[in-house]
Amino acid sequence: MSHPTRDELNARAVAKLAEIGDAGASLKPKERMAIPSQDMPAQDPDVRRNNTSEVATGYTEAQALLEAQRCLRCKNQPCVQGCPVAINIRDFVTAIADGDFQSAVNTIKQTSLLPAICGRVCPQETQCQAECTLGKSLKDPMQSVAIGRLERFVADWERERGTISVPEVKPATGKKVGVIGSGPAGLVVAADVRREGHEVTVFEAFHKFGGVMLYGIPEFRLPKEIVRREVETLKAMGVNLVPNFVVGRTRKLMDLLEKDGFDALFVGTGAGLPNFMNIEGENLVGVFSANEYLTRANLMRAYEKGRAATPIAHSRKVAVLGGGNVAMDAARTALRLGAEEVHLIYRRTEKEMPARVEEVEHAKEEGVQFHMLQNAKRILGDEHGLVTSIECLRYELGEPDASGRRRPVEVKGSEFEFEVDTVIVAIGNTSNPLIKQTTPGLETTKWGTLVADDNGQTTIPRVFAGGDIVLGAATVILAMGQGRRAAASINQLLAGE
Amino acid sequence: MMAQTPTILEKRQLSENVFCLRVSAPLIARERKAGQFILLSIDGEFGERIPLTIADADAEAGSITLIFQRVGMTTAKLASLNVGDTLAVLVGPLGQPTHIENVGTVVCVGGGIGVAPLYPIVQALKAAGNYVVTIIGARNKELMILEDEMRAQSDELIVCTDDGSYGRKALVTQPLKEVCERAEKPALAVAIGPPIMMKFCAETTRPYAVHTVVSLNTIMVDGTGMCGGCRVTVGGESKFVCVDGPEFDGHQVDFDGMMKRLQAYRNQERQAMTDHENHACNLDQAYRAATETK
Numbered sequence: 001m002s003h004p005t006r007d008e009l010n011a012r013a014v015a016k017l018a019e020i021g022d023a024g025a026s027l028k029p030k031e032r033m034a035i036p037s038q039d040m041p042a043q044d045p046d047v048r049r050n051n052t053s054e055v056a057t058g059y060t061e062a063q064a065l066l067e068a069q070r071c072l073r074c075k076n077q078p079c080v081q082g083c084p085v086a087i088n089i090r091d092f093v094t095a096i097a098d099g100d101f102q103s104a105v106n107t108i109k110q111t112s113l114l115p116a117i118c119g120r121v122c123p124q125e126t127q128c129q130a131e132c133t134l135g136k137s138l139k140d141p142m143q144s145v146a147i148g149r150l151e152r153f154v155a156d157w158e159r160e161r162g163t164i165s166v167p168e169v170k171p172a173t174g175k176k177v178g179v180i181g182s183g184p185a186g187l188v189v190a191a192d193v194r195r196e197g198h199e200v201t202v203f204e205a206f207h208k209f210g211g212v213m214l215y216g217i218p219e220f221r222l223p224k225e226i227v228r229r230e231v232e233t234l235k236a237m238g239v240n241l242v243p244n245f246v247v248g249r250t251r252k253l254m255d256l257l258e259k260d261g262f263d264a265l266f267v268g269t270g271a272g273l274p275n276f277m278n279i280e281g282e283n284l285v286g287v288f289s290a291n292e293y294l295t296r297a298n299l300m301r302a303y304e305k306g307r308a309a310t311p312i313a314h315s316r317k318v319a320v321l322g323g324g325n326v327a328m329d330a331a332r333t334a335l336r337l338g339a340e341e342v343h344l345i346y347r348r349t350e351k352e353m354p355a356r357v358e359e360v361e362h363a364k365e366e367g368v369q370f371h372m373l374q375n376a377k378r379i380l381g382d383e384h385g386l387v388t389s390i391e392c393l394r395y396e397l398g399e400p401d402a403s404g405r406r407r408p409v410e411v412k413g414s415e416f417e418f419e420v421d422t423v424i425v426a427i428g429n430t431s432n433p434l435i436k437q438t439t440p441g442l443e444t445t446k447w448g449t450l451v452a453d454d455n456g457q458t459t460i461p462r463v464f465a466g467g468d469i470v471l472g473a474a475t476v477i478l479a480m481g482q483g484r485r486a487a488a489s490i491n492q493l494l495a496g497e
Numbered sequence: 498m499m500a501q502t503p504t505i506l507e508k509r510q511l512s513e514n515v516f517c518l519r520v521s522a523p524l525i526a527r528e529r530k531a532g533q534f535i536l537l538s539i540d541g542e543f544g545e546r547i548p549l550t551i552a553d554a555d556a557e558a559g560s561i562t563l564i565f566q567r568v569g570m571t572t573a574k575l576a577s578l579n580v581g582d583t584l585a586v587l588v589g590p591l592g593q594p595t596h597i598e599n600v601g602t603v604v605c606v607g608g609g610i611g612v613a614p615l616y617p618i619v620q621a622l623k624a625a626g627n628y629v630v631t632i633i634g635a636r637n638k639e640l641m642i643l644e645d646e647m648r649a650q651s652d653e654l655i656v657c658t659d660d661g662s663y664g665r666k667a668l669v670t671q672p673l674k675e676v677c678e679r680a681e682k683p684a685l686a687v688a689i690g691p692p693i694m695m696k697f698c699a700e701t702t703r704p705y706a707v708h709t710v711v712s713l714n715t716i717m718v719d720g721t722g723m724c725g726g727c728r729v730t731v732g733g734e735s736k737f738v739c740v741d742g743p744e745f746d747g748h749q750v751d752f753d754g755m756m757k758r759l760q761a762y763r764n765q766e767r768q769a770m771t772d773h774e775n776h777a778c779n780l781d782q783a784y785r786a787a788t789e790t791k
Contacts, residue, residue, distance in 0.1 A: 205721050207541050207586045215723075244588040246721055250524050272723035276735060283730055283754055285761045292724035300718065301543055309545035309570060310718075311765040385757030432722055433740060 006041035006057055013038060013062035020069065024097060029072050033134060037143050038067040040358070045365040049335045052219045052303055055362055056120075059146075064153040068097035071145045074133050079147060082131035084481040085111045089128055089147055096150055102163070104154040113188050114480060116159060116226045119152025121217060121325075122477045123356045142357065159229060166236040170197035175494045178203060178262040180247045180435070183211025184476045185268035185467030185483035187230060190239045192487030198263075198494060201240040203247050208299065211270055212468075213476065215299040216291070218329050220336070221359070224298075248438035257462060263497075264462045264490045267450065268483065271429035271468035277321065281379030282425070286313060286387030290322070290330040290426035297333050315339045315422035319390050320368075321376050322346065322426030323353035328360065330424045331368045342368045343420070347375040347395050347408040373397070373408065377415060379423055391417045429473045447472060456486030464490055503537075503587035505580050506560055511642045514567040515610060516576050517552070523559030525551070525589045531621040532595030532614075532712065532744055535561070536720040538571075539578070541585030545571045548717045550614030550743075551590060564613035564642065569766050591720045592743045595710070599626040600684035604676045604707075605651075606632045606669050606698050608690025612643050614712055615689045619650045622687075628652050630683065632672045634690075638663035669694065670701045677705040685710065688747060692756045699747030709747035713738045716761060729755045 004012075016035065020027070041057045042048070048055050059067065071093040079089045088107050095104035108115045128147045129135060135144030158164055175198040179186045182204040194200045208214055210227040235241060247253055247269075256262045274289035276282050293312070296302045300310035318334040320327050323346035331342045344363070346353060349372045353360060364370065373395045380389045394414035397406035431448040443451040443459040449470055456464040466482030468474055507519035525535060529551050538544035547569075553562035567576045578584075595618050603622050607615035612633050623629045631651035635641045636659045648654045655672045656664030665672065669690070676683060686709040688698035695711040702709045715727040720739045727738035730751035736742065 205588065206719065207538065207588075215719075244586055245524075246588060246591065249589065249591055249721075250528060272719075272721065273737075273740075274723070274725045276725070276728075278735070283728060283735060283751075283758065285758055289725040292718060292726045295718050295724055300545070304543070308543045309540065310543075311545075311762040313761075314765075384760070385754065434721055437740075 003042065003044060004039065006060065009039055009041050010060040010062055012036075013060065013066045017062055017066055020066075024069055027069060032070050032072055033137060035066060035070045037070065038063040038146060038149070040146070040149055042362070045362075045367070048220065049332075049366040052336055054223050055220050056358070058156055059149055059153045064096055064150055065099065067146050067150060068093050070134060071097065072133050072137075078131035078133060079128040079145075082128040084127065084477050085484065087111050087128075087151075092154070093145060093147065093150055096154060101154050101157045104150075105158045108151060108154065111484075112477075112480065113191055113484075114184065114230060114476070115151050116155035117184070117213060117222060117230070118477050118480070119148050119150075119155055120222050120226075121356075121475070122148055123475060124148035125357050127477070159226070164229070164233065166233060167191065167195055169194055169237050172199070173197045173494065175199065175263045175497070176201070176261055177490060177494075178247075178256050178265045179268065180253070180265060181205075181211055181268040181270055181467070181469075182209040182231070182241070183268055183270050183467060183479065184213060185479040185486075186211065186266065187234065188480045188483035189266045189268065189464075189466070189487045189490070190234055191237065192484060193266075193490055194234070194237050194239050196491045196494070198491075199240070200238075201242060201262075202234070203245040204241070204243050205246045206299065207243050209241055209243065211268075215295045216326065216329070218294065218298055218333050220332065221329065246434065248434040253435055253439045253442070253463070254460075263494060264464065266456070266483075266486055266490065267435055267458070267463065267465040267469055268467045268479070269432050269435055269469045271471075271473040272432035273430045273448075274425070275428045275430060276425055277376060277427065279376060279378050281381055281387070284379055284381040284387045285385045286315075286381075286421055287379060287423045287425065288313070290320075290326045290424050291429070293330050293424050294326070294333060297337065303333075303337060312337060313422050317341045317420045318343065318422040318424060319376070319420045320344045320424045320426055322428070323348065323355060324426065324428070325355045325359055326428075327424075327426035328355045328363045328368075330426050332363055332366055334422070334424065335366055335368065339422070343371055343418075344368050345371045345374050345376060345392060347373065348397065348405065349373060352405045375408070375410070376423070380417070387421055387423055389417050389419045390423055391415055429468070431469050431472070435469075452486075454485065455489035456482060457489060462493070503584040505578055505582050505584075508578070508580055511564065512640050514576075515564065515640070515642055516567065517562060517564045518575075518578075519560050519562050520584065520587065521559055522561045522587055522589075523556075525587070526554040526556045526559050526561050529554050529561065529590035530594030531597065531617040533590035533592050534614075534714075534720075534743060535563070535587055535589030535591065536717065537563075537575075537584050537588075538586035539574050539584060544585060546586060546718055546720070547571050548591070548714060548720060548739075550712070550714070552613040552616055554617075564610065566610040588720065591739060593741070595621065595687075595744060597621045597625050602628045602630065602681050602683045603685040603687065604630045604632065604673060604683040606634075606673055606686065606688040606690070606694075607647075608634050608669055608688075608694040609636070609640060610642070611690030611694070611712075612647070614714075615687065616643055616646060616650075618687055618689075619647060623650050623652075630676055631655070632657070632669050632676070634658065634667075634669035634694075635663075636660065668697075670697050673698055673701050677702055677707055683707055686747075687711075692752055692759065695747060695750075696752035699750070699752075703748055710744050711747035711750060712743045713745060713750070713755065714743065715755065715759065729758070
């Protein structure tokens with residue numbers, strides 16, 4: 001499959017724009033529907049599987065202008081209802097069509113703080129783009145207005161021009177707020193609370209800030225420079241950033257509140273405890289959680305052979321278990337680290353896969369081999385404890401389960417074995433137990449997530465929580481949405497004192 | 498509250514490959530309890546994070562003591578640092594503290610570098626009112642560490658070496674067996690050292706049904722439960738050493754599986770050490786060449 005290059009895609013868009021000319025603002029819905037949806041320019045699969053640079057290179061200006069013209073500008077704006085933070089999508093897309101990119105960014109930033117990140121990693125096809133009237137009219141959700149790509153385009157446009165403004169900070173209130181964890185939820189809370197003039201300190205267990213956006217999501221999907229810029233903006237706003245600090249261990253949560261003078265705390269420690277399958281052979285050498293594999297590769301930079309001190313498996317044949325974004329990230333990282341074969345094993349079908357459609361497509365293009373309706377039964381090893389093969393079972397889909405997805409049922413006697421030297425388990429995470437273990441009175445659900453109401457209030461006064469520690473494993477945008485609500489609660493609490 | 502750069506305040510070489518560093522870390526010194534560990538990295542960009550047990554701490558002075566053996570590239574680099582040098586990463590205290598209570602008589606066994614993490618546990622058990630019998634062992638006299646410190650904290654101290662060059666010529670399991678056979682059978686054994694030593698200590702105490710705690714030092718990345726690289730099988734279940742441990746019931750630990758996992762990066766580690774040594778060698782040669790021409 002050959003892909004049109006960025007230049008070719010741009011040339012087509014330029015030609016089409018010329019055809020439209022000045023009529024852009026007055027196009028009829030039928031004419032807008034006839035504009036071809038703009039493909040995302042991407043590195044060639046054969047090239048990119050050997051590098052760590054970003055795969056999707058972003059719309060050109062002409063593509064963005066043209067894609068924005070496809071928006072039907074519906075009065076009822078169904079897309080906004082599909083957005084977890086209710087970005088004013090119609091207005092920002094219209095601003096792009098008008099060529100007013102700054103206004104588009106400003107519109108997005110009224111409700112979302114991390115557009116360059118969300119434009120890249122949001123599962124748009126199940127959110128805003130799932131509701132898009134254009135996609136529905138064309139009977140193909142993949143034909144919806146490419147809202148995420150447009151969001152990314154204007155966010156990148158602003159960053160590349162160097163015009164990102166540091167949000168204004170109100171005069172000091174003398175109140176102190178601690179933010180635990182520097183992932184998407186924590187960063188958003190830090191920004192929103194700091195804007196009100198409160199002193200904000202972010203505590204991060206790792207030596208770098210960004211949480212899952214740094215250790216989990218690979219460079220080829222979310223360049224770390226973008227995360228670093230967001231952190232720089234917080235610094236410029238006067239937020240204190242403390243690395244290598246594990247709340248619960250370096251200092252107890254309640255000590256921060258009772259002894260160190262913090263007026264409120266936000267817990268955004270994420271879903272950092274990997275699930276395993278609990279099958280035979282899972283503790284063999286060569287079996288990794290996706291967290292470990294990705295952390296070694298991303299945060300510890302193991303892909304930079306010769307520079308990084310942190311080792312990573314030199315894999316030849318890899319099996320990745322799971323069907324989410326993390327599974328795709330692990331599979332594609334394994335390819336980039338030199339694996340000859342990467343097999344992705346998922347017990348349902350591609351339709352049920354929780355991964356973003358674009359990541360699935362990209363993984364396939366790069367050569368990841370998909371094995372649907374299969375699941376690992378056990379992992380086999382040699383006398384040194386090294387993985388030698390994996391035994392799988394075939395599955396078929398039965399009745400829908402509680403999640404509405406059809407439950408996979410194993411086919412008895414369908415076992416088969418194939419050779420691998422590495423197995424990466426990417427079947428989700430449960431909540432990190434550290435803060436709960438060390439904070440009496442902080443209640444959790446039976447899944448280990450923190451109990452918090454719609455405002456992020458936990459069972460301890462002045463302690464708020466959001467993101468994956470409350471949601472279980474979810475997305476960047478949902479974490480951000482929770483962070484914004486918790487920040488509003490904190491600001492309200494402190495304003496009343 | 499704010500991060501301070503951890504700085505080396507004192508450095509001692511205890512034997513050919515064992516070093517002792519006192520590092521400024523006021524927050525860790527204040528919070529740490531016996532049995533806990535830290536993670537450190539020398540280079541914040543490309544460095545490797547390694548776990549080390551806290552051998553001692555001084556909350557007043559705001560410092561912790563780390564004792565480590567030069568075995569891999571990171572420990573080799575750590576051994577080459579000097580007073581005044583800083584660490585890019587020092588995080589902790591991590592892991593569950595040792596459960597300390599007065600149970601009567603306890604026997605504490607330390608082998609090789611394992612004597613260092615055992616020291617704060619002996620201190621705490623003694624302070625809690627236990628009668629503490631301590632057994633420390635090493636391959637030879639040269640490798641024996643913390644003898645005086647242990648003697649000061651123990652009711653009895655038994656010293657042995659594999660080659661008989663100092664103290665009793667015995668493996669630590671021999672005096673351990675004798676202590677278990679005493680009329681006053683110990684209520685608790687704590688064994689810390691190389692995995693193979695801990696395994697045989699657990700086998701030694703098993704017939705006497707003496708509850709035996711071991712402290713595991715596995716491969717870790719984050720130390721907070723996030724990566725799961727440190728997992729071991731304990732009583733048939735996977736446990737994370739960083740958050741569930743580092744101490745476990747020695748009679749339940751799958752030591753063979755753990756030892757295999759510890760070898761996971763052996764080849765890469767060897768290569769890294771060779772590269773590191775060649776590099777040092779080259780530097781040495783370059784230096785000599787430069788000075789000789791003068």
